[in-house]
Amino acid sequence: xxxxxxxxxxxxxxxxxxxxxxxxxxxxxxxxxxxxxxxxxxxxxxxxxxxxxxxxxxxxxxxxxxxxxxxxxxxxxxxxxxxxxxxxxxxxxxxxxxxxxxx
Numbered sequence: 001x002x003x004x005x006x007x008x009x010x011x012x013x014x015x016x017x018x019x020x021x022x023x024x025x026x027x028x029x030x031x032x033x034x035x036x037x038x039x040x041x042x043x044x045x046x047x048x049x050x051x052x053x054x055x056x057x058x059x060x061x062x063x064x065x066x067x068x069x070x071x072x073x074x075x076x077x078x079x080x081x082x083x084x085x086x087x088x089x090x091x092x093x094x095x096x097x098x099x100x101x102x103x
Contacts, residue, residue, distance in 0.1 A: 003052065011037075012095070012100040012101065013098070015027060015039070015040045015068070016052065016068040017040055017043065018042060020044065023079050024067040027069065027078075027079050028067075030083075036095060036101075037100070053066065059075060065078070071095060072099070
């Protein structure tokens with residue numbers, strides 16, 4: 001858990017994903033299309049990735065945790081939560097408050 005918290009706090013927007021996950025690709029493309037500079041941590045390429053994936057699954061209460069988005073070091077959730085925030089107009093203010101850098 002400490003490593004997740006540390007990594008999630010390194011940038012304004014952090015995405016934990018796996019390189020072969022289509023929803024992970026979609027959320028990264030979404031943030032890119034929004035012009036947001038994010039950090040992505042590919043759990044399948046990390047020696048501790050499986051442990052982090054299990055921890056994220058427990059945090060979200062899901063069996064398939066990725067993608068998981070943190071904004072401003074705070075857990076936002078997966079794709080559905082990000083899209084809900086976007087559609088309600090709450091995502092951009094959240095990104096600005098977190099100090100997200102735009103491309």
